[in-house]
Amino acid sequence: MTVTAETRRKLSCNFARVQSVFDDCLAHAQMKLSDSGVSAYIEGAETICKMGRGEEPVLVFLEEMPLIASQIGEDVIAEVLEFTRKMARTPNSKAIPAFLQTLTAAARHLESRQMFSEYLQLVWQTMEQTSPIVQGMGTVYASECLPGFLNSVPFLLSQLSLGGLKNWVTYGVKGHPNDPDRQRDYFMLQSADSRAVLQRERHGTLMTDHQHKLDLYLRGLWDQEAMLVPYSLAFDHLRKPIPYLDDNGIHLPDVYDDTPNGILGINRYRALLAHVSAHQRWTTPIMADNFSPFQRLSIEVFEDARVEWLAMREYPGLGKLWRALHPVPQQVEHEEGTSYIRHRLTMLSRALLDPEHGYTHPTILKFAAQFHSLMAAGSTTTNAMVDLGVHFISESRHPGDSSAHVYFDGTEIDYRDDNRLMWRFFEDGDEEVYEERPRKTMPEDEDEEPRMPPRLYPEWDYMTQHYNPDWVSLYEHLHPSGDAAYIDQLLAKHSDLAKKLKKIIDLLKPQQKVRVRYQEEGSELDLDIALRSLIDFKSGAQPDPRINMSHKNDGRSIAVSLLLDLSASLGDVPEGCTQSKLELSQEGVSLMAWAVEQMGDSFAIGGFHSDTRHEVRYFHFKGYSERWGDEVKARLATMSAAFSTRMGAALRHAGHYLSHRQADKKLLLVLTDGEPADIDSKDPRHLIEDARIAVRELEQLGIYTYCINLDPKADAYVANIFGKRYTVIDNIQRLPERLPQLFMALTK
């Protein structure tokens, strides 16, 4: 089909620029698409033209569409058109050109029709969820995030799978619901959390996930220890960092994708570590000042090949790995004005590594032969490579070498480091060296009391069904002390109750007897064993003489942690009471602590409150090894109520200590008066779900979590978090009595 006047007439569009490019676009489309495809294409362009959004969308549509349609099917034209039409009816119609621009990238990365449709849905969702809604009027303003998002899409798709992109978007939408500025930064990839989430969702092998394996690799195969310092490849566009070794350790990319020829990411890390370790083992630094930059490049190639040769002698399998990762530069026709120095050196490097290289370049062949005969002769040094390197450069010199236009294709050997430790400089050079810049640290607030660095805990996000990593900062404090006599007064007030409790305690104290069998000498004859021995004996076998048994008392091995919710609501005085919940809790906790001390179980008391996720405070009242004495009482005496209840982090923290206790049974008692909530959490379900997950985590650690709730309306949520393991104390007056009783019932 040729460009006929008829088809031309079909594009009834009056924009001059559209008309000027239409012929070329149409010719392109006719090459790529079928006849029906071409007519759909032209109709589409007309429809966009009539939307009245200017010439820009039409131009983009004309340019991009043929390629996209040829890649994933021609019916996509109709779908894109429909989407554009819908979009034109929203306040976001300005973003249409930007949207059309992303389609090429989306088609290239997603490759399937199904995924492409999902991508369109995702754009629609993003647009809807980030558009400000004015009550009663629906969406009247354009989303501020959409243009930034559409701009980032090509980059994001190169880093993430569609699923990862969805998670990234969801996080952005949920993460800053009431903060349009930060949300906009997020979608423009400007904010730290947006990069962090991107990092988490990236496809490939993350270094942090495999650090232990890599440490073992270094230690096992190379007998080395080194810090592995990851750097990110995602944000350095101008200069791609190269792995390097310095005093801080081995710097390496934070993530490696599997290569197209089937090398796993973890093995790419191993290839890199093997190369670096080989340098550390066999390379001696040499003076750099005597050599030109080309000579140095060439010497480095020989030295890389030498250490790899030596390493392969020990681990022949590395050769296979390295050869798979090393680029295979093809012999190319040299163009005038282009420097092929890198290309030639990479060919040389390939030739040194791979005996079946098949190159015909005479100098490369000559030097490869020289290298191999030198290596075969044994005991080589870095200095021997200097000779080879210098001569190679002078013999293979080409007039175009110093040209500024360098041929780069297929010359990047990404498992090799930058060899910076191979060179010593007489004077500091002016070469730019890529270094990781130290992160900016926040200035410390001088006035605040010195405190431990925060412990970071994840938090479960039920909307996205995954953990927000390092989300909550928890600070530990020793609770300030007051007057211990106050607690003694409280205990005196409950002396009748204490007497009652004492009776129960005496009954509960460990007195169970356990049989110890198989004793040669014991207190009683163990009939089972005695009979067995007799039978053995009668049948001529050697009888077991250990036919007695004895008894011992069973020890009670329980570790208990009591976690107090110290949020502001604890200060309330419930209806019909004369004392606040706080005072009643103090009484209850004191009695319980006394009771547990009597039982001799290992027992700790902690309290918590929170002021946003950045500040969860955890107070220690009593440690496991501390005795129930004046110091602990003094701390309990000043117990106070403030702030909110972020329960998940506190549960995880108390569980962290409890899980390290050596005890048969571990019990975590939570005393709270309301549901988990915090001022930075608008969704009431969020922290409840997080606490539920935290309880489940503790269960996996073998910790039995039990909640004592003072909120009469607690049934609505407490079962959600703790399952059946909770008690609601309606009559708060009876708390001092119920708390120790509950404990004893639980541990009976």
Add this chain to the structure above:
Amino acid sequence: MNPSFDIKQYLIKNEPYYQAQTNEVVLYEAAYAARLPLMLKGPTGCGKSRFVEHMAWKLGKPLITVACNEDMTASDLVGRYLLDANGTRWLDGPLTLAARHGAICYLDEVVEARQDTTVVIHPLTDHRRTLPLDKKGELVAAHPDFQLVISYNPGYQSLMKDLKQSTKQRFAAMEFDYPTADLETAIVSKEAGTDAETAARLVKIAEVARNLKGHGLDEGISTRLLVYAATLIKRGIAAPDACRMALVRPITDDADIRDTLDHAIDAVFVE
């Protein structure tokens, strides 16, 4: 006492292969000449038991081996009364047999026995060289050829499993370790009958595992396991499979370590 008992059954007829690492043969011979009790220390599978066998063969003495375990009582070592048709009958335990007949008594992995059990060897290991059988009312004077050798593995020392000082200080001790790479290669290729090349590669893998000791591995790969792997290879199993089966799977359940060792195998054995 059983009159039909023949100590000769404990003699070792064929020379057990043992490759000396340093001068341990000379040291042992000197210790035996003075009848000093000996303690052999070293990681599992490094050749302690083979060494004792070899020395017993070389000296032409019978060797009575007892594998110690937690349930072992003093009577299991010394002997006990049994009932028979005519009343009771005394049966010598392995330690008593060795002392009576002049054998080398080898208590393998002696820390596995409870400490109160090991105390019965004390009178045999000092100047007295006697063994009182209190139940029988007999004092056995050790035969001039009798020697006591114990072995233990300091690798998995724990609070619960250690020798008492009073036991330790009755022995001259020899420390064993895995042989050097060349020696071990020779041992593996001799034992399993493989070529030196394969043996050298196996030893290389063992080295990797030994570097990881204490970082998730309690013990490195022993020479014994290397011999197993070499035997499998000799029987036609592909080397990587043989290594996974004989070297890696037995020693670890940790996925990361397994992965690292599997990678080492791939790096060392190339088809």
